[in-house]
Amino acid sequence: MSDIKFTKDETDRIVSHIKKYFNDELDQEIGGFEAEFLMDFFAREIGPVFYNRGLSDARDIFAAKAEEIGYLVEELEKPVG
Incomplete structure (x- = not known):
């Protein structure tokens, strides 16, 4: 940093x-x-502590949204066979 x-x-x-x-x-x-x-x-x-906390919060939000997108993509799948 x-x-x-x-x-x-x-x-x-x-x-x-x-x-x-x-x-x-x-x-x-x-x-x-x-x-x-x-x-x-x-x-x-102290700044690095707050900076790292912000990164951690952003990482958590990104992971939650990525999981949500995964579910949305699954809903778009078409049945086969």
Whole structure:
């Protein structure tokens, strides 16, 4: 897996959420630089866990849909003999 990269807009929104969380929940001010550093840390250290969970969920959905398609194809089979 390559490093997680965010667009400027995504970074700005995430940093804003981190700053708001620190202010509202921890009653602490955090600067933009510190919030972005924290975001990078979580993306690097925890991001792969969420990424892998997303892949696992996608794999499960794909398997369920593939099974469903298998049943639909069987229904299309014509009787022989």
